[in-house]
Amino acid sequence: MLRSKILNRIRLLKPVIDRRCMSSASKTPLTLLEVDDKSGIATLSLNRPPVNSLNIDLMNSIIESITEIEGNKSRGLILTSANDRVFCAGLDLNELHKPNQERLKEFWAVFQDVWLALHLCSVPTAAAINGHAPAGGCLLATACEYRVMLPQMTIGLNETQFGYMAPKWVMLSYLSVLPRRLAERALTQGKLFTTAEALDVGLVDEIAASKEEALAKCSTFIDSFSKANPLARSLTKKQIREPDVQKLIADRAGDLKECLEYINSPLLQDGLGAYFEALKQKSRSKAGKS
Numbered sequence: 001m002l003r004s005k006i007l008n009r010i011r012l013l014k015p016v017i018d019r020r021c022m023s024s025a026s027k028t029p030l031t032l033l034e035v036d037d038k039s040g041i042a043t044l045s046l047n048r049p050p051v052n053s054l055n056i057d058l059m060n061s062i063i064e065s066i067t068e069i070e071g072n073k074s075r076g077l078i079l080t081s082a083n084d085r086v087f088c089a090g091l092d093l094n095e096l097h098k099p100n101q102e103r104l105k106e107f108w109a110v111f112q113d114v115w116l117a118l119h120l121c122s123v124p125t126a127a128a129i130n131g132h133a134p135a136g137g138c139l140l141a142t143a144c145e146y147r148v149m150l151p152q153m154t155i156g157l158n159e160t161q162f163g164y165m166a167p168k169w170v171m172l173s174y175l176s177v178l179p180r181r182l183a184e185r186a187l188t189q190g191k192l193f194t195t196a197e198a199l200d201v202g203l204v205d206e207i208a209a210s211k212e213e214a215l216a217k218c219s220t221f222i223d224s225f226s227k228a229n230p231l232a233r234s235l236t237k238k239q240i241r242e243p244d245v246q247k248l249i250a251d252r253a254g255d256l257k258e259c260l261e262y263i264n265s266p267l268l269q270d271g272l273g274a275y276f277e278a279l280k281q282k283s284r285s286k287a288g289k290s
């Protein structure tokens with residue numbers, strides 16, 4: 001009963017995800033997809049300079065790649081970054097600051113879709129975190145089943161640092177890897193964990209000295225499922241993750257409405273404006289120094 005319910009629910013999700021993929025395929029390769037012909041493992045690299053910030057096109061490109069990977073029977077998916085400083089800088093602040101309302105609705109719906117697509121991906125998933133992963137970048141990493149991170153990076157849901165309260169389903173990503181008390185403290189502090197701290201608390205599973213080593217460790221994780229029947233594995237994963245997604249699927253419109261109200265609030269817009277300006281200022285002073 002639950003199995004068919006889950007399958008039906010996934011099928012229900014698919015049309016939304018597939019429609020979005022077709023409608024706004026990006027012209028430039030915002031994601032790079034390579035399938036290793038020996039291991040059958042797909043590597044999906046985020047490729048939107050300078051910091052892989054998540055806009056509508058990049059998120060649709062991720063969803064499209066996940067759909068392709070699930071369709072071509074890849075044995076697993078490794079998510080990583082094409083640049084060596086930043087895994088993903090989270091949501092593109094240009095989409096959230098003084099937003100066009102129609103675009104904001106689409107942006108938020110695609111944000112929900114990309115999390116659902118990755119969180120429920122039918123093949124084993126691992127993140128090779130070869131750069132900083134704040135906020136939405138951390139969310140992509142925790143949607144994966146395994147995380148390997150390079151040293152001297154940061155990762156975390158830092159939304160309270162700029163006036164956000166992460167939506168319930170975003171908080172669930174922390175609760176799927178951290179004990180509740182630690183997840184609550186980190187969320188309320190808006191904490192960015194260093195690589196060492198993230199390993200210590202279990203936010204990441206391993207540290208690697210290089211991107212190549214991180215990719216190899218992710219492949220080893222994916223190989224650990226070699227004896228499991230792929231369909232049984234996928235259904236088991238979806239059944240375990242069902243309660244998380246159920247909260248979002250049951251009321252996507254309500255989540256959208258709540259977040260639009262919140263994002264458009266003067267409190268948030270003022271906080272976001274100041275945060276974004278400080279970021280630009282930092283970048284300008286860095287450019288001035290170089």
Ligand SMILES: CCCCCCC/C=C/C(=O)SCCNC(=O)CCNC(=O)[C@H](O)C(C)(C)COP(=O)(O)OP(=O)(O)OC[C@H]1O[C@@H](n2cnc3c(N)ncnc32)[C@H](O)[C@@H]1OP(=O)(O)O
Nearest residue numbers: 053089090091092093132134135136164166259279280283
């Ligand atoms: C209900 C409300 C919504 C809740 C949603 C909850 C889920 C997710 C929320 C989010 O993801 S909001 C975004 C949060 N992201 C961040 O706080 C990260 C901000 N960026 C940084 O900390 C740093 O840029 C970095 C990622 C650590 C990289 O540092 P680095 O020194 O390598 O680069 P910078 O000089 O800082 O930046 C280069 C360039 O990129 C621009 N930029 C950086 N981050 C973003 C971003 N998220 N969106 C848009 N643009 C970004 C930065 O302004 C620079 O641009 P220029 O000034 O050079 O044009």
